[in-house]
Amino acid sequence: MNAILDIKGLRACLRGRSENAYVIDGLDLTVQEGEVVALVGESGSGKSMTAFSILQLLPPAIHITDGTILLGGHDVMKMDVRTLRQVRGTQASIVFQEPMTSLNPLMTVERQIAEMLLIHGKATRRTAPGKVIELLELVRMPDAKRRAKQYPHNLSGGLRQRAMIALALACEPRLLIADEPTTALDVTIQQQILKLLLDLRDRLGMAILLITHDLGVVAEMADRVAVMYAGRIVEHGPVVELLEAPRHPYTHGLLSCLPAEHADPDERLTEIPGLPPQPGSIRQGCPFAPRCPRSDAICTEVEPAMTSDGASHYKCHHPWTAP
Amino acid sequence: MSSNALRIGRFVARRLVQAVPILVGIAVINFLFVNMAPGDAADVLAGEAGAASPEFMADLRERYGLDQPMYVRFLVYLGKMMTFDLGYSFRFSRPVTELLLAHLWPTLLLMVTAILFAFIMGIVMGVIAARNVNRWPDYLISTGALIAYATPVFWLGLMMIVLFSVNMGILPSSGMETIGAGYTGWRRAADIGQHLIMPALVLGMYLTAFEVRLMRASMLEVGEQDFVTTARSKGLGENAIAYRHVLRNAMLPLVTMLGLQIGAMLGGSVLVETVFAWPGLGRLAYTAVFQRDINLLLGLLFMCSLMVIITNIVTEVAYRLIDPRISME
Known part of the structure; x- marks a missing residue:
């Protein structure tokens, strides 16, 4: 398979703040031809900024400092204005x-x-x-x-x-980026639009990068999922594996927030304690460590590297074990 | 297209009908206020004559109907207005309607020129400033607009006369055309145009500065809206985005403010017409007030309210033509 989108080591900085206020911080993401990839995460995790960076539509205050964004094999950051305009809409x-x-x-x-x-x-x-x-x-x-x-x-x-x-x-276009396309719509319309997107993917054969915070939508739509936290991907893998056996504590936390199918309606929903970090506030270690139930000394010192285990890929020192 | 013209026609007709009670209300208020001021035309005439006997005064008052009680005079006034008879100006010894029409065209010419200048300059300069925001063209335009905004109209008028008429001798200092030259056709139009430059510029200066600042702010605000990002994501160039998508949206507040400012401009025209001896309604009003020419003054006020109402209707139509979200119904 060919990658229509291949982002490597992307870092984007909020201008005017301290040097380290990165809203995207070392992000790697690949989308294959015809594939539906869901990019999930909380508000402020950098999902939309990632989407905007692909077509170089970031607001003027944010600029990309490192990394490559290959769209159809060409780096959008090296394109002149004319080529970029040509790519927008067609690629x-x-x-x-x-x-x-x-x-x-x-x-x-x-x-x-x-x-x-x-x-x-x-x-x-x-x-x-x-x-x-x-x-x-x-x-x-x-x-x-x-x-x-x-x-x-x-x-x-x-x-x-x-x-x-x-x-x-x-x-x-060979890639459709859908930035929370159904968030502003009511539930029944949401279903229609999602069905339409999948149907169009089948008919036209384009890839979809679906940006969402709704794990229900992910389960329905995606082939693969990438979980974003503090401007980076902390876990990615095929949708079934990731939803059924999450390895990263953050993904695990997100999934436990969902109400169980036959839950007692009076039961309190679980939540992830704390708030996502402000851009620039994480200096070292794992960005999720302050909110993580499994963190220890090493988590606050060393940022974990991407580890692969079968189909799962995660950045964690103490992952949940595969079942 | 023709159905659109029909809709506009119906809209204008409806607004005109709605304007009738407003005009009657204005007539009542005008009449009351003008008659509350002490002194009448007979006093002024008698004063100018130097000495007048009470019999002469009574005779004058009877001749012009000034001896009648106020409600009778008002009813007579209203009744005549229905037939567009605005009475007789005893100072000019001519019917008011005739006087008004004679002075209307110079004022309209002056105001329309000033407004067009302000509107076009507002858009052009505002767009240039917004597209070069925080660079030297923006600083130049914004500072220039601020200075123009803060300059008193009468001072600017006098200074321009000193500079362009007295020192440089390139523009006429007063009047609407060269008296006694007897120009006709294009030569006359050019002559009037030459006389028009300074008063129109002075009258339009404040509004221009205002519109430049408004247009700049509006362009910047619209430029940050989501649909502009959509336009960029389509692959449009920055020029196409600015002129096709941002400009029209940014013009909406400009049109609104223009409609509101035209009323204020009528006031400004009194000053400008006086400074430049422009034979328009403003100067006529000035004369009418000081000569207690009540019929003329009432006619002028009526004419001004009519102009403001018409301007508002024109603004509303323009607004509806630009923005499809506002219906003609």
């Missing part, structure tokens, strides 16, 4: 978290999608409207012909997210 595209604000309120859906087709030469002014309808039908937008002429405010959240997905798919 990879992004579906954002907030369908309410991620479309231009003053442009019709049709114009926003057609614009994408036109700049990449995938349609002419004459053929664009037809292609837009096709795309909207692909994402099962009801009444696509009428919806195309409408503005974002005429559409509900779910429909806007469909329009956003149609936009992202317009130039047939």
Whole structure:
């Protein structure tokens, strides 16, 4: 298999703070062609920043200091502006978290999608409207012909997210980055959108990097999972192994937060004590050590290296044992 | 497209109908306030004549209907207004309507030029400043706007006359056209244009500074919104993002403020027209106040409220044409 995305040793720094305020700190991540990889973690763990860095869309305050991001075999950080613009949308595209604000309120859906087709030469002014309808039908937008002429405010959240997905798919990217695509939607719409994404993956054969904090979504969607904490991947592996036999105490903690299937409704849910570290506050050792029930002296001194055990990969001195 | 024009037409018609009670209300307030000021036209006329007998004064008052009780005068005034008869100016010895129309065009020309200047400069300078934020073009424009914002209008007008008319002799210092030159056609338009430059600039300066600052802030704010990141992720260049996606969204507050500022500009035009001897409504109003020309003053106030109402309708239509989220209904 070929890797469509291969990130190695990525470090991104928050400008204006101390030298070590890294929001992404030595991140390695690979996505193979046609694969669905879920990137999970708490808010502030650097998931979205990782997504933005792939297409060089990071806010001006954050800049990448080290590492390589190979997208389709080419390093996006070495690309000039022209090449980068060419890559955006055709190699990879992004579906954002907030369908309410991620479309231009003053442009019709049709114009926003057609614009994408036109700049990449995938349609002419004459053929664009037809292609837009096709795309909207692909994402099962009801009444696509009428919806195309409408503005974002005429559409509900779910429909806007469909329009956003149609936009992202317009130039047939090999990687779709979905940054919490269902967080802002209600549960039934969430299901429809997730099903749509999987269905599109099967039909179009693209890879999906799904960013989420919802482990239910992960179980349903992903082939592989990478767990992110404090700007780095602490554990990754195939979805079944990772969810059934987590090795890293953080993954273990995340999974114990979920309510059990037949739990007593009055029972208190377990939680991971403490808060994730602020960027720059971890100087040495394992970033999870202060919150970890299994940590000891070595954890606060030495940052564990990535260890492989069968299909599981984890960064921990005292992992849970495989069953 | 034609259905759109029809919707705009219906919207304007509805707003005009809604304006009728507002105009009547304004007429009532205007009439009360103007009549509460001590002294009437008869006093002024008599004062200017030097000596007047009580019989002459009574005769004057009777001739102009000033001896009637206030409610009678008001009803007569309202009744005449319905037929767009705004009465007779005894100072100018001409019907008020005729006077107003004669002075309306110079003021409209002055204001529209000033507003267009402010709007275009506001957008151009605001965009340049925002796209070069915290670099020298931004500092230059922002500082310039701040200075223009803080400069008193009358001082600026006088200084410009000193510089461009007295010292350099390139621009006429007063009036709307060269008196007695008898120009026609394009030559006349060019002559008026030359006279227009300074007053329009002075009148528009404050609004320009205001719009530049607003546009800069608005561009920066819109530039941080999610849909701009979406546009960037599509592979659009920075120019296309700025002009196709950010600019239109950033213009919305500008249009709103423009509508609100035009009313204030009418006040400013009194000053500017006085400094530059521009034969417009502002100077006419100044004369009417000091000469107790009540009919003329009432007509002027009425005309101004009409202009403000029309401006507001135009702003509302413009706003709805730019932003599809606000409906015409």
